[in-house]
Amino acid sequence: MSKISLTRYLVEQQRVDGLIPSQLRLLLEVVARACKSISHAVNKGALGGVLGSAGSENVQGEMQKKLDIIANEVLIEANEWGGHLAGMASEEMDGIYVVPNRYPHGEYLLLFDPLDGSSNIDVNVSIGTIFSVLRMPEDDRGVDEGDFLQPGNRQVAAGYCVYGPQTTLVLTVGDGVAMFTLDREQGSFVLTQENVRIPEDTKEFAINMSNMRHWDAPVKRYIDECLAGKEGPRGKDFNMRWVASMVADVHRILTRGGIFMYPWDKREPGKPGKLRLMYEANPMGWLVEQAGGAATNGHERILDIQPTKLHERVSVILGSKNEVERVTSYHREAKQ
Numbered sequence: 001m002s003k004i005s006l007t008r009y010l011v012e013q014q015r016v017d018g019l020i021p022s023q024l025r026l027l028l029e030v031v032a033r034a035c036k037s038i039s040h041a042v043n044k045g046a047l048g049g050v051l052g053s054a055g056s057e058n059v060q061g062e063m064q065k066k067l068d069i070i071a072n073e074v075l076i077e078a079n080e081w082g083g084h085l086a087g088m089a090s091e092e093m094d095g096i097y098v099v100p101n102r103y104p105h106g107e108y109l110l111l112f113d114p115l116d117g118s119s120n121i122d123v124n125v126s127i128g129t130i131f132s133v134l135r136m137p138e139d140d141r142g143v144d145e146g147d148f149l150q151p152g153n154r155q156v157a158a159g160y161c162v163y164g165p166q167t168t169l170v171l172t173v174g175d176g177v178a179m180f181t182l183d184r185e186q187g188s189f190v191l192t193q194e195n196v197r198i199p200e201d202t203k204e205f206a207i208n209m210s211n212m213r214h215w216d217a218p219v220k221r222y223i224d225e226c227l228a229g230k231e232g233p234r235g236k237d238f239n240m241r242w243v244a245s246m247v248a249d250v251h252r253i254l255t256r257g258g259i260f261m262y263p264w265d266k267r268e269p270g271k272p273g274k275l276r277l278m279y280e281a282n283p284m285g286w287l288v289e290q291a292g293g294a295a296t297n298g299h300e301r302i303l304d305i306q307p308t309k310l311h312e313r314v315s316v317i318l319g320s321k322n323e324v325e326r327v328t329s330y331h332r333e334a335k336q
C-alpha cells in the first residue's frame with residue numbers, strides 16, 4: 001500500500017471531503033514545514049549550539065531557552081509569507097504579531113506554544129510545538145488582540161508536533177484525529193494513524209505529585225483514591241507517568257489513554273493554573289475531545305471558556321472520558 005503524506009491527506013480533506021478550504025490546507029502545510037525545521041534544530045542539540053538558556057524572560061516571567069526563541073522565529077518566518085494569516089500569537093511574545101500586508105488575504109489567526117516542555121530541552125527528553133488556528137473575524141478592518149479572544153470551540157484546526165524518539169505531528173480539523181510520523185529520509189510527514197480513540201477508562205494518571213500539599217480538596221480526593229489501589233474505593237491499582245512536557249503526556253494519552261491534570265493550586269492562588277488557555281489547553285482539549293476524551297477546568301468544558309486575555313491561564317483536566325467526568329463531579333460536589 002502506498003504511503004499517504006500529510007500533503008495528500010490534506011488535499012483529500014479539501015477536495016474529496018470538502019472539510020477544509022484550500023487556504024487552511026496551505027496554512028497547515030506551512031506549519032508542518034516549520035515543525036520539520038524545528039525538529040532538525042532539536043536534533044542537532046549541543047552540536048548545533050541550540051541548548052541552554054537565552055538569558056531573557058518571556059511575558060509570563062519564565063526564563064527563555066535558546067530553543068524557545070529559535071522555534072518562535074521559525075514559526076513566525078515560515079507563516080509570515082506562506083500562510084494566509086492575518087496575525088499570530090505566541091507564548092514567547094507579549095503582544096500579537098500582525099502579518100504585514102495581510103488585508104484582504106489573511107483569513108486566519110495562528111496561536112502557538114513554539115516549544116512546550118522547556119525544562120526538558122537540555123536533558124534530551126521529548127518536547128514539542130502546540131498550535132491552534134482560528135478564523136479572523138470577517139467584518140474587522142485591523143487585527144487586534146480582541147480578534148484572538150475566541151473560545152476554543154471556534155478553532156478550525158489544532159495540533160501539536162512532538163520531538164521525541166520519533167517526530168510525530170498530530171492534527172484535527174474537526175473530523176477526528178490523525179497522526180503523521182516524520183520520514184527523515186523522504187523529508188515528509190507520513191500518515192501513521194487515523195481515527196485515534198482514547199479509551200473511556202484508564203488506570204494511569206499524570207500529575208506533578210510534588211504539588212500535592214497545595215492542591216484543592218477534589219483533586220486530592222481523586223488522587224488519594226487512585227493511590228489506595230485495589231483495596232480502595234476504585235478497586236484497582238493505578239500507574240503514574242509525568243514527563244513534564246504537556247505534548248508528551250497528551251501524546252501518551254492519545255496513544256493508550258490516561259488522565260492528565262495541571263490543576264489550580266495554592267502556590268499562586270491568584271492564577272487559575274499554570275498552563276495557558278489559548279495555545280496549550282484549547283488545542284489539546286479539542287484534540288482530546290475529537291478522540292473521544294474530555295477536557296475541563298474542573299467546572300466547565302475548556303472549549304467553552306470565553307478568554308479575556310491572550311496569555312490567560314487555566315486549570316486543566318483532560319483525557320479518558322470517565323476519569324475526567326469523575327474529577328469534574330468531585331469539584332461539583334465540593335461546591336455544593
Ligand SMILES: O=P(O)(O)OC[C@H]1O[C@](O)(COP(=O)(O)O)[C@@H](O)[C@@H]1O
Nearest residue numbers: 113115116117118119208244245246
Ligand atoms: O515543571 P512542572 O510543574 O512539572 O510543569 C510541567 C508543565 O509545564 C510545561 O512545561 C509548560 O510549558 P512550557 O514549557 O511551554 O512553558 C508543560 O509542558 C508541562 O506539563
Ligand SMILES: [Mg+2]
Nearest residue numbers: 113116117280
Ligand atoms: Mg507549554
Ligand SMILES: [Mg+2]
Nearest residue numbers: 091113115116
Ligand atoms: Mg513553551
